Amino acid sequence: MSAMTAVLVGLVVLPSVTGAVLLGTGRPADRWAFPLGIGVAVVALGLAVAAAVGRPELSDGFLAGIPAGLRVDGLSAVLVVTVTAVLLAVLVFAAGDLPRDGTRARFVGLMLLFAAAMLVTVTATTLLTLLMAWEVMGATSYALIGFRWHETRRATSGAVAFLTTRAADLGLYVAAGAALAGGAGGLSLDALADLPAGWVDVTAAGVVLAALGKSAQLPFSFWLSRAMDGPSPVSAMLHSATMVAAGAYLLLRLHPLLSATGWATTLVVWAGVATALLLGAVAVVQRELKQLLAASTCAQVG
Known part of the structure; x- marks a missing residue:
């Protein structure tokens, strides 16, 4: 080594x-x-x-x-x-x-x-390595948001954040299955853009779904607001350079895959525009600092 x-x-x-x-x-x-x-x-x-x-x-x-x-x-x-x-x-x-x-x-x-x-x-x-880390990140974020589990509101907020992002995370499983079916046996991220027609679209759709969920973009933006019920250090970790940025990072990493479909980049752009405008407006009317940060983070990522 x-x-x-x-x-x-x-x-x-x-x-x-x-x-x-x-x-x-x-x-x-x-x-x-x-x-x-x-x-x-x-x-x-x-x-x-x-x-x-x-x-x-x-x-x-x-x-x-x-x-x-x-x-x-x-x-x-x-x-x-x-x-x-x-x-x-x-x-x-x-x-x-x-x-x-x-x-x-x-x-x-x-x-x-x-x-x-x-x-x-x-x-x-590889998509396998990414998927394993993606899941651990989701599980630990749930435990951190609901860190004060004896307080019902905080524990519930952790469950809301976990279940919402977990539902979107299913997109990565769909993407992995489509990649295997399409012939990308090694699941290399660099090879996904070369999948045959049909499989490349299903793979891209799964990736976009997972990315929008993890980065709290519409229609998944509400989970980040609930995540702010966690301790302040957890809130800082989630909406700074880590979990909320992971979806945006995934889209950057797999941009060749999105471009290969002809429609995925357009979908991502409009989802970002809608989130930036709507959550920007939500941020303006917030009176609680952490909720303002949550909404503005969604808007800025959008």
Whole structure:
């Protein structure tokens, strides 16, 4: 394994393993959860900068004929640095925001797993790798939004956000099935634009559905408003450089696929225009800061 490949592996594995350890340890780890989490975020930021400069790539067998691959290129280089920088800022703020008697290890563990899933999402080179990270990101976001689960409103808001994005996420399963049926056996993201007519349209439709849901575009925009019931650090993480940006990132990554259909790019443009106008108007009339941020984030992504 080369040095740059080790950097890429460390960038993903370090927050994943640390987050899992914190979740597994639970309350006994509350006292040292934030120092550990912030330390991991600092190291991850350093690894992200190194990966952005060195542009490493990794691919290995996972399922029969379908590899699991990661790559840092011009597009993902920006995102890996941004995600780790935001993670560090959010954890520093959360260290002072969360109560001392709160379940701090659970919070930091979920945050690290969420960030790791986002890092895999933006570096994935195959639809299989992307789909696995996409699902972990959705599950951890649900747990973070409903972090104060004993409060009914917050727990319900987490369920609303999860079920809404989960419904849209089914588009990725449809896209993966269509890609396999169309002959893209390795599920490489770069090969999706070369699918035969019909299969390329179904694949693009699934991708667009998943992207609109994850980025809170119409008709899925309402979930982000409910997600603001989570702790403020969670809200910051969701609508800054991570989950809400994931759908937009997916559309950028798979632009050749969308262009190959002749209709998908037009659909995405009009969905963005409608969201920008409608949610911009919603933002203007909000009187609560977090709701204003939610609506304006939808509009700006649109």
